Amino acid sequence: MNAFKLWYHKLGSPPYFYVFAGYIQPWLWTIAIVLALLGLYGGLVLAPPDALQGDAFRIIFVHVPAAWMSLFVYGVMAVSAFIAVIWRPKMAEVLAMESAPIGAAFTLIALITGSLWGKPMWGTYWTWDARLTSELVLFFIYLGIIGLYHAFDDPRQGARAASFLAMIGAVNLPIVHYSVVWWNTLHQGTTVRYFGPSSIAPSMLWPLLLMTIAAKFYYGASLMGRSRVALLDRERGKDWVADEVRGGDVHG
Amino acid sequence: MLPVLYAIIVATLFPFALGPEHALLARIAGGVVLVTVLLAMLLALDNVFRGDLDDGALEQMLLSPQPLSVLLAARMLAYWLVTALPLLLVAPILAYMLGLQPAVQPVLLLALLLATPLLALLGIVLTALTAGTRRSGMLLSLMLLPLAVPIVIFAAGAVGAAQQGLPWIAPLAWLAAALALALVLAPLACATALRIALDT
Numbered sequence: 001m002n003a004f005k006l007w008y009h010k011l012g013s014p015p016y017f018y019v020f021a022g023y024i025q026p027w028l029w030t031i032a033i034v035l036a037l038l039g040l041y042g043g044l045v046l047a048p049p050d051a052l053q054g055d056a057f058r059i060i061f062v063h064v065p066a067a068w069m070s071l072f073v074y075g076v077m078a079v080s081a082f083i084a085v086i087w088r089p090k091m092a093e094v095l096a097m098e099s100a101p102i103g104a105a106f107t108l109i110a111l112i113t114g115s116l117w118g119k120p121m122w123g124t125y126w127t128w129d130a131r132l133t134s135e136l137v138l139f140f141i142y143l144g145i146i147g148l149y150h151a152f153d154d155p156r157q158g159a160r161a162a163s164f165l166a167m168i169g170a171v172n173l174p175i176v177h178y179s180v181v182w183w184n185t186l187h188q189g190t191t192v193r194y195f196g197p198s199s200i201a202p203s204m205l206w207p208l209l210l211m212t213i214a215a216k217f218y219y220g221a222s223l224m225g226r227s228r229v230a231l232l233d234r235e236r237g238k239d240w241v242a243d244e245v246r247g248g249d250v251h252g
Numbered sequence: 253m254l255p256v257l258y259a260i261i262v263a264t265l266f267p268f269a270l271g272p273e274h275a276l277l278a279r280i281a282g283g284v285v286l287v288t289v290l291l292a293m294l295l296a297l298d299n300v301f302r303g304d305l306d307d308g309a310l311e312q313m314l315l316s317p318q319p320l321s322v323l324l325a326a327r328m329l330a331y332w333l334v335t336a337l338p339l340l341l342v343a344p345i346l347a348y349m350l351g352l353q354p355a356v357q358p359v360l361l362l363a364l365l366l367a368t369p370l371l372a373l374l375g376i377v378l379t380a381l382t383a384g385t386r387r388s389g390m391l392l393s394l395m396l397l398p399l400a401v402p403i404v405i406f407a408a409g410a411v412g413a414a415q416q417g418l419p420w421i422a423p424l425a426w427l428a429a430a431l432a433l434a435l436v437l438a439p440l441a442c443a444t445a446l447r448i449a450l451d452t
Contacts, residue, residue, distance in 0.1 A: 140394065144391075144395035148385075148391060148395060151386075151387070152384060157384060157449070164445055164448055165381055176402055179405045183409060
């Protein structure tokens with residue numbers, strides 16, 4: 001067995017993962033915060049106001065990364081959920097279930113910032129636009145997964161059931177999105193469009209990309225932190241947790 | 253019979269809430285009937301496995317030599333016959349009371365005929381997932397309704413197109429395709445879900 005495979009299998013063990021997550025978490029936090037500060041400086045200070053939207057466009061530096069992350073986190077969660085249902089490793093269950101609240105938070109941020117941006121641009125906080133509507137449905141799906149997870153007394157059983165729901169949701173999400181697009185074109189003559197991503201100026205693009213990468217690292221850091229707490233909770237009867245709690249944890 | 257009464261009462265509330273103006277009610281009649289039927293089916297979903305779980309029959313089904321998916325397919329059919337079929341019978345009456353044009357009635361019935369089995373299949377898979385939990389009524393709606401969005405959109409889309417005199421066959425074809433897929437996959441998914449939820 002080569003070194004990488006060995007490391008991968010070790011990572012499936014909760015005590016090893018706990019230590020590993022505790023080790024990389026500060027790095028992830030540092031990178032996320034530095035990139036976010038750079039991105040925000042570039043986006044809020046250096047980038048010029050948009051020709052049409054003025055300063056209101058600057059909300060995209062929060063909105064767009066959050067919207068992308070809402071789908072990215074669902075993707076990560078769905079893959080972990082798939083692994084959790086098929087092969088039942090503990091860590092995949094933990095990662096899938098701890099991703100769900102983070103994804104829901106990103107979705108909520110995308111919805112709120114989107115509606116704040118919509119007020120000056122479209123003249124209303126909410127419109128039944130295709131993207132807004134599917135984002136809202138995505139939020140509900142996240143809530144359903146979180147709710148199902150917490151409805152079981154046994155967290156492992158809850159995690160497997162909620163993972164299965166996440167898989168059903170993953171199959172259904174594209175259908176939801178395209179049916180909403182179809183519904184939208186059926187009912188509304190004119191749809192309000194975002195400006196195309198290709199037409200964005202470089203001075204606005206690089207802060208956006210930085211913010212996106214920062215959001216990814218934030219997700220990683222948050223996931224590591226949540227997973228460590230979840231592991232302590234789930235494995236509270238085990239010796240390694242007792243050692244970790246009693247023996248003055250060096251990594252956290 | 254309770255889902256039927258529920259559907260009638262909910263549909264009756266709409267004219268009270270929106271006023272008895274005929275044009276408005278006629279325009280929303282199709283959508284109101286669809287959503288009402290969906291809610292009434294949701295109401296009955298919670299009991300699909302409850303009785304069997306309490307008296308141990310569900311465990312016998314899990315242990316039986318017959319494939320679990322086949323048994324569950326029979327359970328889904330029974331649920332559709334008991335819950336959805338009476339709703340299908342009462343839906344045209346509700347639509348008529350709300351003032352839906354008579355020409356659109358067959359489209360609404362066809363849409364319901366395709367949408368209700370789909371909802372039953374999807375709903376029972378999700379109900380199976382909640383079988384091991386104590387309280388599941390509200391949770392089930394949180395899980396089912398977002399996933400049922402496409403069904404509502406296509407069914408209501410067909411009715412809306414028919415109301416405007418547009419071709420309405422395409423959304424119904426989508427529903428039929430989804431139903432064909434779900435008929436095959438849902439019993440298998442339901443068997444997996446039940447085994448997960450009951451931890452066997």
